[in-house]
Amino acid sequence: MRAQHGAGARWKKHLKLEFSAIAFLSPFLIPLIVFYIWPLVRGVWISFHSWGILGMQKFVGLDNYTKVWTNGDFFKYLWNSFYFVLLIVPIIILLGLLLALLIKRKIPFQTTFRSIYFLPYVLSVSVISFIWLRMFDSKHGLVNVILEAIGLSPINWLTDPSAAWWSIVIATVWWTVGFVMVLFLAGLQEISPDLYEAADIDGASASQKFRYITLPGLSSVMKVQIFFQIIAGLKLFGQVQIMTNGGPGDVTNTIVRYIYVTGFKKDMFGLAAAQSTMFCIFMLLIAAVQYLFMNRKQS
Amino acid sequence: MAKAAIYSLTVLLAVMFVIPLVWMFVVSFKPEGVSAITISEWVDFSNLTLQNYKKVLTESQILRWTYNSVVIGAITTIITVFISSLAAFAFSRKTFKTKGFWFILCASGLLIPTEAMLIPLYETVLNLDMLDSKWGIILPSLTNPLGLILIMQFMNGLPKDYMEAAQIDGCKDLRLWWSIYMPLTRSAMISIGIFYFIMSWNNFIWPYIIINTEENMVLATGLPTFLANNVLHVNTIMTASAIAAIPTMVVYVLLQKHIVQGVSMTGVKG
Numbered sequence: 001m002r003a004q005h006g007a008g009a010r011w012k013k014h015l016k017l018e019f020s021a022i023a024f025l026s027p028f029l030i031p032l033i034v035f036y037i038w039p040l041v042r043g044v045w046i047s048f049h050s051w052g053i054l055g056m057q058k059f060v061g062l063d064n065y066t067k068v069w070t071n072g073d074f075f076k077y078l079w080n081s082f083y084f085v086l087l088i089v090p091i092i093i094l095l096g097l098l099l100a101l102l103i104k105r106k107i108p109f110q111t112t113f114r115s116i117y118f119l120p121y122v123l124s125v126s127v128i129s130f131i132w133l134r135m136f137d138s139k140h141g142l143v144n145v146i147l148e149a150i151g152l153s154p155i156n157w158l159t160d161p162s163a164a165w166w167s168i169v170i171a172t173v174w175w176t177v178g179f180v181m182v183l184f185l186a187g188l189q190e191i192s193p194d195l196y197e198a199a200d201i202d203g204a205s206a207s208q209k210f211r212y213i214t215l216p217g218l219s220s221v222m223k224v225q226i227f228f229q230i231i232a233g234l235k236l237f238g239q240v241q242i243m244t245n246g247g248p249g250d251v252t253n254t255i256v257r258y259i260y261v262t263g264f265k266k267d268m269f270g271l272a273a274a275q276s277t278m279f280c281i282f283m284l285l286i287a288a289v290q291y292l293f294m295n296r297k298q299s
Numbered sequence: 300m301a302k303a304a305i306y307s308l309t310v311l312l313a314v315m316f317v318i319p320l321v322w323m324f325v326v327s328f329k330p331e332g333v334s335a336i337t338i339s340e341w342v343d344f345s346n347l348t349l350q351n352y353k354k355v356l357t358e359s360q361i362l363r364w365t366y367n368s369v370v371i372g373a374i375t376t377i378i379t380v381f382i383s384s385l386a387a388f389a390f391s392r393k394t395f396k397t398k399g400f401w402f403i404l405c406a407s408g409l410l411i412p413t414e415a416m417l418i419p420l421y422e423t424v425l426n427l428d429m430l431d432s433k434w435g436i437i438l439p440s441l442t443n444p445l446g447l448i449l450i451m452q453f454m455n456g457l458p459k460d461y462m463e464a465a466q467i468d469g470c471k472d473l474r475l476w477w478s479i480y481m482p483l484t485r486s487a488m489i490s491i492g493i494f495y496f497i498m499s500w501n502n503f504i505w506p507y508i509i510i511n512t513e514e515n516m517v518l519a520t521g522l523p524t525f526l527a528n529n530v531l532h533v534n535t536i537m538t539a540s541a542i543a544a545i546p547t548m549v550v551y552v553l554l555q556k557h558i559v560q561g562v563s564m565t566g567v568k569g
Binding site for chain 1: 555
């Protein structure tokens with residue numbers, strides 16, 4: 001009898017702890033559930049319907065998914081976003097690393113350089129897109145003027161299908177590489193100077209020090225950065241919307257812009273929800289692959 | 300020799316980084332139609348004008364958009380920092396059975412970005428009658444798990460003695476959080492807060508979708524709307540961009556140390 005009473009009291013105490021903890025969590029949990037968990041579930045529900053913004057709804061089963069699957073556009077634009085990732089991630093990681101290494105040591109105006117490289121990052125996407133829209137103008141843009149001045153032929157940056165992606169890549173690298181640089185700088189500071197001293201005593205060359213001390217020291221920052229940059233690349237929307245409008249043709253149309261147009265311009269909410277759901281699954285797959293890849297490398 | 304070459308590369312890259320910005324400002328002070336693409340045009344100070352600035356300030360609601368961006372950024376930042384800190388306190392300092400479950404739920408926000416759930420999120424905000432409003436922008440952006448995780452790591456690093464001493468004094472949890480843990484994590488929260496503000500300031504796709512009256516727009520979305528609805532010279536475009544850029548650049552110069560610190564915190568440990 002007494003034992004039972006003790007268990008009841010303990011159970012009560014647990015419940016009290018549980019509730020007091022959840023009370024602390026709830027200001028965070030409530031918006032999370034309303035604006036994250038619920039929409040995720042709701043999105044799947046919407047995707048099984050023919051659905052307009054004004055509310056006309058009809059259950060259509062897997063029809064939307066069949067449409068996405070049989071019409072090749074979804075995969076075409078998903079590939080476009082992925083293509084952008086393939087172009088930008090190596091460039092932004094290498095350039096970010098280069099900038100960090102350039103200003104790592106005490107050099108004159110060190111902080112000024114850091115400020116300059118980082119500066120574009122604080123501008124909003126529309127500002128940087130308009131600057132580069134004008135920079136790439138084929139007649140009055142500074143880029144072609146400079147190309148011609150050094151004897152190269154001008155390029156129709158925004159209307160030539162093979163150059164359009166590069167315009168977006170250049171603008172985006174200029175905008176966000178400072179962010180990557182700052183993270184590498186922080187990573188470099190965490191490498192103990194003793195390692196370099198020891199290497200100096202052993203007579204190691206600069207490239208050996210880079211290969212065996214700097215790179216391994218940066219590996220965790222590098223992994224996190226590659227992960228972030230891949231996700232950021234797949235989310236590409238603003239620069240494309242403002243600079244090329246997905247063009248020329250649909251060369252620079254990305255998956256996010258495709259979902260946006262399907263849902264908000266063509267008013268096909270159900271179809272767009274099916275596309276969103278498939279895009280979510282794709283993002284989760286990417287995250288899972290990276291997680292496995294990173295953990296394997298560690299062991 | 301090698302050092303000189305490296306230094307020249309550093310300078311060259313810096314010049315390449317600032318040229319677009321300098322050009323933006325130069326063009327914004329030139330009369331309409333002058334796109335200042337030659338060196339002689341750059342150094343010609345005889346034709347500078349403020350006409351473009353007058354035009355953008357009177358014909359667009361750019362100051363209103365700046366105000367909206369500041370208000371939305373400030374509210375988002377303050378609420379996010381507080382609720383993240385409260386949740387971090389529970390995760391870091393309380394023992395409860397369902398901790399693992401809630402933590403995974405909170406952290407799962409890192410996996411799927413807003414961009415991948417535009418449609419159902421729009422429907423949710425529509426049903427809450429918050430389209431075309433500040434709260435429609437603010438509420439969906441509150442639960443970024445990054446800040447929670449960082450503050451939690453910071454709190455994990457604090458000695459437990461504080462907590463025990465305070466509990467002996469009969470200090471209740473909420474007071475413990477408010478008068479001990481909040482002050483102790485102040486520097487971390489300032490850095491994270493600045494990072495949130497930049498994120499809110501740069502948020503584009505969501506306000507672009509849900510705001511449709513010009514008066515309620517934020518800077519990032521008002522700019523393209525203004526420029527799309529008017530046929531404008533390069534000078535006006537650059538002036539509007541410059542006006543949008545100036546406040547952030549000034550704040551950046553003033554708070555540079557905190558901003559850089561905030562950014563590096565989010566990356567190394569995140």
